[in-house]
Amino acid sequence: MTAPSTAETEPPTPTPTPTASAPVPGRGGRWIQRWDPEDETLWREGGERVARRNLLFSILSEHIGFSIWTVWSVLVLFMGPEYGLTPADKFFLVSMATLVGAVVRVPYTFAVALFGGRNWTVVSAGALLVPTVVAFTVMEPGTSYTTFLLCAMLAGVGGGNFASSMTNINAFFPLRKKGWALGLNAGGGNIGVPVMQVAGLAVIGAGGGPRVLLGIYIPLIVLAAVLAALRMDNLASLRNDTGAARDAVREPHTWIMSVLYIGTFGSFIGYSFAFGLVLQTQFGRTPLQAAYVTFVGPLLGSLIRPLGGALADRYGGARITLWNYVGMAAATGFVILASVRESLPLFTAAFILLFVLSGLGNGSTYKMIPGIFQRKALGRGLTGEAAAAYGRRLSGASMGLIGAVGALGGLGINLAFRQSFQSTGTGTGAFVAFLAVYALCSVLTWAVYLRRPAVRAAERAADRTAAEPRTALGHAEV
Template structure:
């Protein structure tokens, strides 16, 4: 491994994370430094992406935005951020991980500045303006894919579960972080939500400067548009994407919607300041879900990504059943929200956040193991070719799965909106979520738990593995 100091600063060539000796002699420190600043940039990006989840509690009647429209604003931000994850996956290979991290931080100053303008002028800008600016905040959602692809290239297979989980979890904490800042703004100046935007303009500047100073570009970032097309030929791509809809889709969807559900519930419960009451609780679930994510990766490293993911979906079925029962009881009580119902809502949602966080980490552990296995049983690739192909396909699937996962968040916001609009309660939405988790649990069991085969992390599988078809190999149980 060499670091170029003459041709291009912060450019590393011949990086081999699987070289244990080089890793122990300094590569680990380099990877850790890039991981730290990758987390910071992704963290701020997530905060900007979920900015309107915090601002929704600060936008009073003077802004002219209805509850129904607030759900649509959240869905718009989630949708754009999800779609951008696909091109963002390619960005590190084209521009370099460090360079793209700098750009990602700087470009988010545009929607943050525009949001500040909207907040400072209540009633002067219509719903269309809010949708436009919410769409621009979606650029923060794209950060996840480029950051994860970048870190995937820095770390060896044996540490990917922990590293990717830590990177993603640190980014996910951006959701509760901005909600806590929003709570702070409510306390000190509820009539000045623009303070929230001003704080994040400063944080974006810090992230961009830090990335410029401390991050590096790698010469072997191999994610490409061709790799993305190639991944679509494998059923594992679609299966992983489905599972990620249930894990990350739940996290980001509930992250946007939880504060509004609480606000509705506290209002129905007769709270004098429902927005403040909701803000005091809304950040807890996303925070615990973010913290739990790295441990999902670590558990998957030890027990297996398939098994941990299946257990998580089973637990999410139980957690969502709490919401279904509590909401149905409220419906039977003439839509009245009692203290017991509120408690059940909070407990059910917090459990879903924690479990989906763990499952986020375990699903991402499966991805590199799938392609490592497929590479090893492909006789048409030499040793270097296997490593490069596996890395490229892993990065591509990270982007695809991340995009599909984010679309799950869109669905959650729209399903909740439709449920409240048609039934004045969320019972229908909660039942749909529970049914999806049942399907996801069955898919995980059938493809990634039911049968077990040798994998790169626990075997010495070679390219001449018997009876394996590299175009459609047996399911991988990481």
């Protein structure tokens, strides 16, 4: 069997091979007409190479998207007394960026089906120029708070890149490699947060202003869009499946996993926005002192996310997720203790541990999604490619919804900090609320995905089906 190939918009030379791709009538770009990653022959003879190439350039675009989404977590460090903003004002700015980033994830997910993964990556990467250029233009003392607020909201479009990227990459890889691929894709995107913060540290340390930081990213955005146009592909099998979205909305597991993702990714993105502000507001750190520490947590959390996916591939996403939430609850207890005692070293260490665990949990929870729908397919009596196609269809559609709701957790974190600092002058009250959320997520993971014997029996059945040579479905456990 031949490897999948792509074609440009010009009519291709006729060829007898059934697997060569051709352009979709009435659509531009590169389209792969036939794609079955569970077919081991196709995967071995070129499919893996195509999938890895798309993964690489998807990571680049998503990485830049995360950087622009979280740029206001750095810009607020530049905004000294001359800007006339209170800590509550700054928390609200980053909250609005988080909110828009969460909301746009829903249409971004379905844009992949409407326009193609490669085509939408080009558009979504290019769209990052809007918030970057606008902020570059207005970033100076004397600009109204309303203008800053609108700029922060525009930056939220960067948060949508994650949803479209994950939906697209999910379709390129077989189930046995999804934990690794999705973890690498998401981790490479997440690392845009600490990279932006390190860039901010360098600019602050060199005595530069916010316009210098924004100017660095303008050519990088153009580069990401151009490379996506030249090197990525569309999958015809993904287009215009609006029924998958309806089915995903009706599926209870979509909303259960959304709650679990609030606890992991909501923590990661919320803390990424808030960490520097908390250090400044509660512990009196200067912008430079805060910047020296702020990037460490997001960096470690991003780097460990693929490990969370790999561990979930091996031991089951639900098991890793449950113990991860137990660890997050314990780390939060130390953060509360440090906040009460005003111990900066303990607070910093425990907060960074929270970042690490949130990144690990991001990988394990996202691995659960394709496994859940694969298991449902087997429960419906489907086997082989039919089961794999069912799982890919629903998991791809549900990922955008889960990602959107999970990102709203970041909004909740920043609003909780805003309220806590307004009421008491510290973040202790917010951390108590976060501890309760992690406890709830621990119970939910155990009750739904680990407690019932029927679930464990279904997992074993899924594993037996996965071991069949033709289907090569991999480990179907959640």
